[in-house]
Amino acid sequence: MTPVSDIAALAERYDLVVVGAGPAGLSAAARAADLGLSVLLADENPAPGGQIYRAVTTTPVTERAVLGDDYWRGADIVARFERAAATYAPRCTVWSLTDDPAAPGTFEIGLSLDGKARIIGAAQVILATGAQERPFPVPGWTLPGVMTAGAAQIALKSAGIVPSGRTVIAGCGPLLYLLASQLAAAGTEIVAVLDTTPRANWLKAAAALPDFLRSPYLAKGMKLMVATRAKLRFVSGVTGLAAAGKDRLTEVEVARGGRTETIACDTLLLHQGVIPSVNLSNAAGCAHDFDEAQHCFVPRVDSWFASSVEGIAIAGDGAGIGGAESAALRGEIAAFDAARRLGRLTPEERDRQAAPISAELERCLRGRRFLDLLYRPAPQFLSPPRDDTIICRCEEVTAGQVRDAAKRLGVVGPNQMKAFLRCGMGPCQGRLCGPTVVELIAETRGTTPAEVGYYRLRPPVKPVTLAELAALPATEGAVKAVVR
Amino acid sequence: MHSAIPSEPDAVVVGGGVVGGAIALGLARSGARVAVLDEGDVAFRASRGNFALVWVQSKGLGMPDYALWSRRSADDWHQLAAILAEEADIDVAYSQPGGFMLCLSQDELDQRVDAMRRLHNSRAPTNFPYEVLDHDEAARRLPGLGKDVVGGLYSPLDGHANSLKLFRALREAAARRGVDYRPNSPVERIVPHDGGFAVAAPWGEIRTARVVLCAGLDNARLAPMVGLEAPVKPSKGQVIVTEKTEPFLHNPMATLRQTDEGGVMIGDSQEDLGFDTVVRQPVLSVMAERAVRMFPRLGGLNVVRTWSALRVMSPDGFPIYDQSQTSPGAFIVTCHSGVTLAANHALTLAPAILSGTLPEAVASFSARRFHVPAHA
Amino acid sequence: MFRPMHNDPVREGATSATLNFTFDGRPMTGRAGDTVAASLLANGVVACRETPVSDTPRAPYCLMGVCFDCLVVIDGVGNRQGCLVPLAEGMAIETQHGRRHFAEARA
Numbered sequence: 010m011t012p013v014s015d016i017a018a019l020a021e022r023y024d025l026v027v028v029g030a031g032p033a034g035l036s037a038a039a040r041a042a043d044l045g046l047s048v049l050l051a052d053e054n055p056a057p058g059g060q061i062y063r064a065v066t067t068t069p070v071t072e073r074a075v076l077g078d079d080y081w082r083g084a085d086i087v088a089r090f091e092r093a094a095a096t097y098a099p100r101c102t103v104w105s106l107t108d109d110p111a112a113p114g115t116f117e118i119g120l121s122l123d124g125k126a127r128i129i130g131a132a133q134v135i136l137a138t139g140a141q142e143r144p145f146p147v148p149g150w151t152l153p154g155v156m157t158a159g160a161a162q163i164a165l166k167s168a169g170i171v172p173s174g175r176t177v178i179a180g181c182g183p184l185l186y187l188l189a190s191q192l193a194a195a196g197t198e199i200v201a202v203l204d205t206t207p208r209a210n211w212l213k214a215a216a217a218l219p220d221f222l223r224s225p226y227l228a229k230g231m232k233l234m235v236a237t238r239a240k241l242r243f244v245s246g247v248t249g250l251a252a253a254g255k256d257r258l259t260e261v262e263v264a265r266g267g268r269t270e271t272i273a274c275d276t277l278l279l280h281q282g283v284i285p286s287v288n289l290s291n292a293a294g295c296a297h298d299f300d301e302a303q304h305c306f307v308p309r310v311d312s313w314f315a316s317s318v319e320g321i322a323i324a325g326d327g328a329g330i331g332g333a334e335s336a337a338l339r340g341e342i343a344a345f346d347a348a349r350r351l352g353r354l355t356p357e358e359r360d361r362q363a364a365p366i367s368a369e370l371e372r373c374l375r376g377r378r379f380l381d382l383l384y385r386p387a388p389q390f391l392s393p394p395r396d397d398t399i400i401c402r403c404e405e406v407t408a409g410q411v412r413d414a415a416k417r418l419g420v421v422g423p424n425q426m427k428a429f430l431r432c433g434m435g436p437c438q439g440r441l442c443g444p445t446v447v448e449l450i451a452e453t454r455g456t457t458p459a460e461v462g463y464y465r466l467r468p469p470v471k472p473v474t475l476a477e478l479a480a481l482p483a484t485e486g487a488v489k490a491v492v493r
Numbered sequence: 494m495h496s497a498i499p500s501e502p503d504a505v506v507v508g509g510g511v512v513g514g515a516i517a518l519g520l521a522r523s524g525a526r527v528a529v530l531d532e533g534d535v536a537f538r539a540s541r542g543n544f545a546l547v548w549v550q551s552k553g554l555g556m557p558d559y560a561l562w563s564r565r566s567a568d569d570w571h572q573l574a575a576i577l578a579e580e581a582d583i584d585v586a587y588s589q590p591g592g593f594m595l596c597l598s599q600d601e602l603d604q605r606v607d608a609m610r611r612l613h614n615s616r617a618p619t620n621f622p623y624e625v626l627d628h629d630e631a632a633r634r635l636p637g638l639g640k641d642v643v644g645g646l647y648s649p650l651d652g653h654a655n656s657l658k659l660f661r662a663l664r665e666a667a668a669r670r671g672v673d674y675r676p677n678s679p680v681e682r683i684v685p686h687d688g689g690f691a692v693a694a695p696w697g698e699i700r701t702a703r704v705v706l707c708a709g710l711d712n713a714r715l716a717p718m719v720g721l722e723a724p725v726k727p728s729k730g731q732v733i734v735t736e737k738t739e740p741f742l743h744n745p746m747a748t749l750r751q752t753d754e755g756g757v758m759i760g761d762s763q764e765d766l767g768f769d770t771v772v773r774q775p776v777l778s779v780m781a782e783r784a785v786r787m788f789p790r791l792g793g794l795n796v797v798r799t800w801s802a803l804r805v806m807s808p809d810g811f812p813i814y815d816q817s818q819t820s821p822g823a824f825i826v827t828c829h830s831g832v833t834l835a836a837n838h839a840l841t842l843a844p845a846i847l848s849g850t851l852p853e854a855v856a857s858f859s860a861r862r863f864h865v866p867a868h869a
Numbered sequence: 870m871f872r873p874m875h876n877d878p879v880r881e882g883a884t885s886a887t888l889n890f891t892f893d894g895r896p897m898t899g900r901a902g903d904t905v906a907a908s909l910l911a912n913g914v915v916a917c918r919e920t921p922v923s924d925t926p927r928a929p930y931c932l933m934g935v936c937f938d939c940l941v942v943i944d945g946v947g948n949r950q951g952c953l954v955p956l957a958e959g960m961a962i963e964t965q966h967g968r969r970h971f972a973e974a975r976a
Contacts, residue, residue: 053934055955060933067902069885070874100953107773119774128774141935151938153916153928154870160932163952164871168900168907173872196875256926257915276870286935294771402930403937405922418664419674422534428541429661431754436736436797436937436948462534467772467799472950475735475759476792478774479782487775490762491783492601637971736948737921738969755921755968790971795948 010091013098016122022130023049023096025347026118027137027340028103028289031059032083032333033325034137035090037340037347041135042093044348049129050090051101051120053471057087059139060159061333064167075194076166077187079333086337098122105468106134106293106321114320119468119481126477133320133347136290137340140283140326143305144441145180145390146408148251148398150279154258158188158280171197174275177261179203179250182282182384186233193240201272202237203263204245205281207387214382224376249389252277281386285327288438292466294318299459302381303330304391305444306463312367313346314339322347330381331374338370392448400449401442403435411446415453423447423464436472439464502528502673504703504847505692507680507715510540511656511831512838513707514663519843520705521670522576528673528701530680530694537727537770539709540831542802544732544760545656545752546745547833550592550623550648553616554608558857559811560616562837565854567650569836574654576839581665585658586753592651594747595631595642595787602644609646623648637741641786653745655753656832663835680708683718685820690719705846706825709805710768712813720819722860723827727803729766731776733759733784735794742788749784757791759784763804770801804829808863814842814855821849825860870928871910890960899956906932906939906951909962917941917951918965940965 013019023046027038030052038050058065062083070076090097098120105119109130116131142157149155158178164170171192176199178189189202214221237243249264253271260273284305287297296317300307307329314322324343325336342363349359393400396409414420414429423439423446426432432446433439439446447458454461502525506517509531520527532538549567553560567589574587596602606625613621624647631645632638668674678694683704690704704719706712712723737755751757762776777799785792805827807813812828824846828834845852886901892914899908906929909917916926918940929939932952939951942963947970951962 053953069900069902075874105774107771110773117774141933142931151925151927151930153926156929157931160930163932164907164910165874168903168911169874170871170907170911171874173870173913257928402927405920405925417668418661419531419668419676421676424534424541425538428538428657429664431657434798436795436940437935438798440935465535467801468774469796469799472736472795472797472948474792475733475781475785475794475796478733478778478796479785479792481774481778483779483782484775486764487762487773487779490764490776491779493763736969737967739971741971793946794969 010093011096013096016101016120016125016127019049019096019098019120019127019129020047022132023047024351025133025135026051026129026131027135029059029137029139029325029327030054030057030097030099031061031137031139031325031336032086033139033327033336033340034059034135035086035340036337037135037137037324037344038095039090039093040341040344041347042095044344045353046348046351048095049098050095051098051103053100053102055099057090057097057099058083060163062086063163068166069169070166075191077191102471103289104471104473106289107468116320119473121471121473121477124474124477126473126481128481133350134322135340135343135347136321136323136327137325138286138289138327139336140330141286141440142280143282143284143386144445145279145281146393146398146400146445147279147390148393148395149253149258151399151402152252152254152258153256154254154275155252155277155279158184158278161192161278162188165191165195171195172276174198175200175273176276176278177201177203177272177274178278179205179247179261180280181206181386182280183380184283185280186237188278188280189237189241190233199241200274201242201244203247203250204243205247205250205387205390206245206384208246210383210385214379217379217382221376221379248387281390282384283326283330284444285329286440288440288466288470290316290323290327291463292468292470293321295321295323297463299457300329302378304385314343315346320350331377335370335373338366338373341366342370388452392445392452400445401432401435403437404431406430406432406442408449411449412453415450420450421454422450422462426450427464433464438466438470501700502526503701504705505530505690505699505701506705506707507692508706508708508711509664509674509676510538510707510709511543511660511663511835512709512826512828514660514667515835515838516705516707516826516843516846517672518663518667518670519839520847521667521672523844523847525847526671527667528675528699529667530678530692531674531676532679533677537710537803539802539805539829540656540660542730542732542800543656543832544750544758545653545832546592546747546750547587547589547652547654548592548747548830549621549650550646551594551608551612551747554612555809556811556857557616558854560612560621562854563830563833564620564650565841566834566837567652569840570652573836573839577659577662577666580669581662583658583662583665585654585662587652587654589650589652590744591647591649592745592747593631593635593645593647595645597641597643597783597786599643605646621648621650635744637788637790639786639789651745653750654832659832659835680715683715685719685823690820690823703822703824703846706823707827709827710803712805712825712827716825719823720817721815721823721825722863723813723825724860724863725805725807725813725827727768728806728829729762729764729769729801730760730804731762731772731780731799731801733777733780733796734798735791736797738794741790746787748780749787756797757794768803770803772799772801812858813860814851814858815860816851824851870913870915873911888956888958890956890962892962893964901956903956904952905941905943905954905956905960905962908956909951916964919967921968924967
């Protein structure tokens with residue numbers, strides 16, 4: 010592995026560019042390099058691991074028990090990548106991905122490292138940008154003191170710090186229990202874990218239970234859940250949440266059916282599952298569909314994780330939530346196919362080498378459906394009932410404004426909603442509001458997220474300055490198009 | 494969301510962008526019952542890609558009537574803004590502080606000055622004041638101007654607005670006046686029928702005495718159905734928007750302006766690539782480079798958004814306004830300056846459409862001009 | 870807002886370098902390897918910016934580059950995502966008061 014810290018040191022072209030150094034990206038890059046492709050792995054963070062294995066090579070946390078065994082597995086994945094003959098560009102954002110008009114079938118990738126942008130060529134691309142937390146818009150969620158559960162995990166893993174005062178953890182999903190146990194082990198004062206899993210979901214998830222019982226999730230999950238519930242105050246059946254305080258969080262209002270309770274606290278950590286990060290795949294023109302089981306937009310991929318744009322594959326949680334182990338396997342599979350497309354492997358060779366990995370992947374994903382169904386958030390946490398709830402944090406647009414435009418002004422989709430209300434126009438480019446806007450429109454107009462659709466994104470999907478853009482090469486055609 | 498068998502409105506407007514929106518509002522304010530048929534969320538929608546200039550200075554080379562028409566709309570824009578403030582409770586941030594066309598080479602400046610002189614000679618001089626500025630004078634008026642700016646043209650008639658607020662305000666005001674706006678209603682067919690029209694959408698048919706085509710690029714398909722012509726083609730333009738920054742630019746430039754929200758919009762480009770709307774870096778880079786040379790302080794700003802949109806371009810670039818001769822009551826309203834002309838559309842054209850006769854001021858905008866042999 | 874996890878000898882200064890920086894002129898210390906956002910949180914900073922839309926105080930929310938709530942001015946350059954910038958010795962970090970200001974040095 011060759012690290013690069015100056016964008017000028019990158020080659021003009023690579024056989025394969027992999028975006029994201031989480032388990033999928035690391036595995037894809039390593040496998041592809043081993044198959045003889047020239048590979049660049051670009052990642053915006055200073056060290057590899059993505060989010061799930063965040064800071065696995067640099068963490069100050071030395072007590073292995075705090076973060077748990079699964080976390081440390083990431084070190085092996087990183088080590089394998091380090092042994093591979095690939096180029097690695099940390100602190101490097103990828104802000105655009107388009108076809109290369111001068112070399113049809115290949116791509117131009119816009120990168121930025123240390124304030125300098127560059128366009129490089131790629132014959133094949135694997136997007137491994139992973140997932141983000143599903144937005145959790147409750148009243149007061151923009152107050153200082155409210156963060157995502159993932160943020161607390163990142164703070165712990167990468168800096169060895171924990172929330173300093175009374176901490177409430179709220180939401181649903183396996184990560185909730187994992188985080189609660191990690192933070193508790195690290196000495197955080199957790200005053201309550203509030204579970205918003207709808208009671209009705211247990212019945213809906215029951216059909217998928219047999220697979221879950223045979224899956225690796227069960228043993229791990231149960232152990233964690235039991236341990237957490239034993240040590241901490243656990244409140245289940247939560248139907249409403251609101252954060253309150255003047256200029257900073259001071260308390261959380263909790264509703265369980267008709268009963269409400271106020272819990273004084275300094276930090277509120279929210280989590281209701283993860284969804285694919287779609288901004289780059291969307292801006293690159295890949296088709297996305299609404300996945301009913303996971304209740305989120307997911308890129309359309311085939312069994313080799315090829316997207317609808319030939320030459321772009323999407324591996325890992327970015328192609329649909331499957332968890333860390335599955336991410337690594339998907340990365341490998343996508344790499345095999347990239348090698349096949351470039352003629353370095355015959356289809357038969359590809360099938361032969363990938364077969365055991367595909368089988369492992371299938372085993373890995375068993376039991377996901379149960380989790381997807383069980384932890385599907387209740388409607389009021391997808392589409393906040395209180396009109397004054399901010400749903401676009403950047404532009405401070407409220408749920409009420411979205412409902413009103415959908416109802417009275419005939420706005421049927423998020424792109425027109427964006428034009429009218431500015432939701433999605435801030436620097437986060439809809440990452441934290443898009444899903445909510447879709448839910449609100451669907452609810453107001455009596456339709457479904459699949460029918461409503463999603464924002465249409467365009468590059469740059471990460472910040473790049475005008476000066477950086479200005480310094481990139483122009484074409485004669487471009488000059489003619491502008492100077493006239 | 495609406496009844497399957499609608500009652501017959503006085504007018505059906507096809508297209509819900511700023512052109513259709515202005516026409517619909519104007520018709521409603523003149524007392525008509527109006528229905529607007531619009532596409533869904535993902536559509537070409539030039540109105541979502543607008544640069545938001547209310548521009549006069551360079552308009553009309555080759556067609557003096559267009560210069561006059563643009564001037565008239567700029568004059569009436571304050572009135573439109575006031576109407577929208579009152580009827581929609583939305584301030585569309587219109588201002589007319591005068592606009593600049595900045596030039597980054599002597600060649601550019603010479604060309605612009607030459608074009609302006611030719612324009613000046615063909616339209617009423619006193620109505621179209623402008624100045625030619627050298628670098629120093631431009632820098633005096635525009636603090637922070639880059640040294641590469643050789644000079645420019647200034648006209649006090651130019652202004653800008655927030656085009657998205659305009660778009661929303663037109664829709665809001667129309668809603669409050671009872672205009673029946675129907676999304677997800679692409680028009681399949683218009684059939685002249687019994688002195689009126691039957692307009693077919695996926696959910697059924699709507700009958701009306703008057704149909705106004707404001708459907709942008711789709712006008713080309715719809716116009717022949719009612720004996721009209723709209724030979725419009727897409728012209729691709731890309732725009733960059735930066736993060737919000739402190740107010741520093743009160744005047745619009747032809748290719749650069751700061752919005753009331755604080756972001757800086759940078760354009761513009763023109764490419765004939767059919768219906769391609771992919772945003773591409775080389776054009777962005779050229780536009781960014783020029784913008785930073787005009788105002789170096791912009792260099793450090795982050796780009797937060799880009800888009801590309803398709804202008805609705807007629808063969809000579811000027812609007813097409815027509816009433817069908819074979820099917821009177823069918824009108825077409827199409828242009829690529831829907832923001833500048835919004836005042837005319839709402840306040841002048843719409844009432845005329847209702848009265849059944851287009852005003853003399855737009856006689857030369859009929860599509861019949863495309864059949865007349867061109868002369869200099 | 871945040872504090873070192875208990876019993877962590879690394880954070881108690883055993884092996885990682887201590888860095889000096891300022892926040893709004895106030896001297897603070899941080900750990901080499903931490904991001905700007907983590908360093909601010911570890912020093913008890915509650916809000917790192919005010920929004921351009923309504924001047925409302927905000928703090929880092931996701932710590933992974935998605936939310937853009939951790940925006941701060943770093944060495945004169947505004948709207949930097951604190952969660953993506955490693956802390957450096959002598960860094961001058963300031964609250965991002967609303968929109969980008971031109972008093973900042975150019976990137």
